[in-house]
Amino acid sequence: MNLTLKIWRQKNATSKGRFVTYQVNDISTSSSFLEMMDVLNESLVIKGEDPVAFDHDCREGICGACSMYINGHPHGPDKAVTTCQLHMRKFKDGDTIVIEPWRARPFPVLKDLIVDRTAFDKIIQAGGYISVNTGGIPDANAIPIPKVNADLSMDAAACIGCGACVAACKNASAMLFASAKVSQFALLPQGRIEASERVQAMVAEMDKQGFGNCTNTGACEAECPKEISISNIARMNREFLSAKVCAPKVKEQSGGGI
């Protein structure tokens, strides 16, 4: 198939970007979207032009690196896939495809389609963990966990941290991302111990990084390649409210803290 591509080109974080139009021909319908981009880049290199820079790594939908905004959708038109799992059979011969980077203030463009998602790491660093050191742990079966809770926790833990939720949201909210981590731990007995501190720390960091708030449009859930449920956001809101209202006020933090 032959395609017209309109791709966002931007030299670096400080320069101004623009759309550039390219033509690619003889693309196989069974190739992936990124393999189509490889074909384009190979031809650009041969011509002595600068190839299009984009993040990608595992190419099997799990590392969360790839991040293209295709025809107005994060990861393109197919449901529940990352860009690397999107296949060209979802397009028609002669189509024009518009490709942009994630657009959100906390994700500045570094070059072309590459954005900086360090803000997500910062949210996890604020409290997205259970404070245990290596070693000295009781047996793994010491605390039975209801299967339904383990399964719900796993549903939330499937988040790959790609940032499609932020890119899809008109408020550039990171609520789906943060709530997935809050939920994963809030559903497990091991995670309950710090649940209150965790949700407050992560929400505060989310705000500090400049992500917007949630206005319940549901775009994040609709575009999430891992189909993370928006009910996690409801759970995070409940956790946050109860933390604010019910959590005991401790004068001074002792020991390691969160």
Add this chain to the structure above:
Amino acid sequence: MAELNSKIPKGPLPQKWTDYKAHTNLVNPANKRRLEIIVVGTGLAGASAAASLAELGFKVKNYCYQDSPRRAHSIAAQGGINAAKNYQNDGDSVYRLFYDTIKGGDYRAREANVHRLAEVSNSIIDQCVAQGVPFAREYGGLLDNRSFGGAQVSRTFYARGQTGQQLLLGAYSALSRQVKKGNVELFARHEMLDVVVVEGRARGIIVRNLVTGAIERHAAHAVVLATGGYGNVFFLSTNAMGSNATAIWKAHKRGAYFGNPCFTQIHPTCIPVHGDFQSKLTLMSESLRNDGRIWVPKKKEDAENIRHGKLLPTQIAEEDRDYYLERRYPAFGNLVPRDVASRAAKERCDAGFGVGETGLAVYLDFSDSINRLGKGVIESRYGNLFQMYEKIVDENPYKTPMMIYPAVHYTMGGLWVDYELMTTVPGLFAIGEANFSDHGANRLGASALMQGLADGYFVLPYTIQNYLSDQIRVPKFSPDLPEFIQTEKEATGRLQRLLNIKGNQTVDSFHKRLGLIMWDNVGMGRNEAGLKKAIVEIAKLREEFWKDVKIPGTNNEINPELEKAGRVADFLELGELMARDALNRNESCGGHFREEYQTPEGEALRNDEEFKYAAAWEYTGENSEPELNREALDYEFVEVKQRNYK
């Protein structure tokens, strides 16, 4: 040639690790704060090591080429992680896990290392559960297990088909906690270009900031490489696009011996190759062999009709199907180890019974299990894998059997390390897939995650202290020492040399050609003539690369082509060493199959008299051949015999 000292502790096998821990030198808390450790890589081994070392009080600097440590390729491991918990009451034990791993590795691994691995396996599961890893559970709330190849017990813990993801996110969360506390300094989008050796000890690394292009010098009291395997030598593999050998290869050129480079794992269940535009191969987890049955048509004409689209697999009658693994290996059936399953698939396809457009595929069929257990059960076990398959192949595996074929997956070889996980360069450690230590000539399924986390959480934090205990008086290093400046100059010069070639062929085109040479001659079946040919061809390709590669742009910006070029340049050297090692090893063992050495039934034929050793290759310079050192493998506790899965 140097004397190789594996530092295996004396005493009976089950006591070695306990005794080692009781007597090894430690560093006291006040001194730990003064000692800096560089950890390169943030996968299971790297992240778990960085977090654990920081918890102990060391100052850690942690590097990855990805934009976030959470994206290291451990994330893609699907099936599970082994541990000798015996929760299933099916007769498992530390000894049995040890024995299965030694046997699975075809008696080419160190007994003491493997036993230690089996010993700490249980602590890993405890650790991960405490971190909030949502492993699969039974209705009673206890942990569930599944079976993997090469074992007759169910000892594999899993989190759907995303076990690697969940374990890595666990380690990443522990790492993030230490970053927040200020004990770990994180350098994402940084690629290691070289290791700096000062007075015979590893004292730092040279890295390139992949955003600005700046070359930086970083110093520390010890350097840990957790940079994964080198399967991308083959271009097409299940590795991530960025997975590379640069860190371990540069370490090799600075004096670290390379252990068993030819031991490569070809995984039996991957989605077959479908076109020359293809950039990577996708694994279908080994766990699928719990419920899937592997077959090809019994009749050649059926296979031919299927290849030409005249017949569907579902139209082949039961009696016309050849379940060749169940036929050849009744005791283990579809759960034979990976090397055995891969070779059996190749044998059937080479004999003309392969399916798919290319004839290079076999079926993995779930219809029996779906009839027995219902679609819902299969979906809950493998739903995400089935979905992934459907996206790539555009066929519904619930209705028509999956097509699979072997693909490069894992490298058992890596930097030679002693019992303390230290390379032949003092102060330079290698952990996880980057070292050669625990899997011998073939790794069993669900053992890579176990080894990565064992090294990072429970082994290195002890053994590195034995080295650092005599470094407490060494003050903080300055990266302005002449050795740092010289190594930086060499790294910069090499990048500039690559940019200056301005030839006509792309980096990928060279990588693909190298991959073909490797796959044809250093892949699943190897022979003397092919290996000799490969050595010559790789040398020629390398020469052509340095004359004619075309890299656009400059060194001072994000430049993915330049990144790839550096990696491919190293693969072009490592590939040759792999061929040399395969040529030297005149036997078949595990994943290394020399066609000249096989039993009448086509099984791997070892030569224990001459080759019961780990090969440790020494770099001797650009224009001279590498030198072979041998570490004899003494089997004190296990009887070495022909592997039998019948």
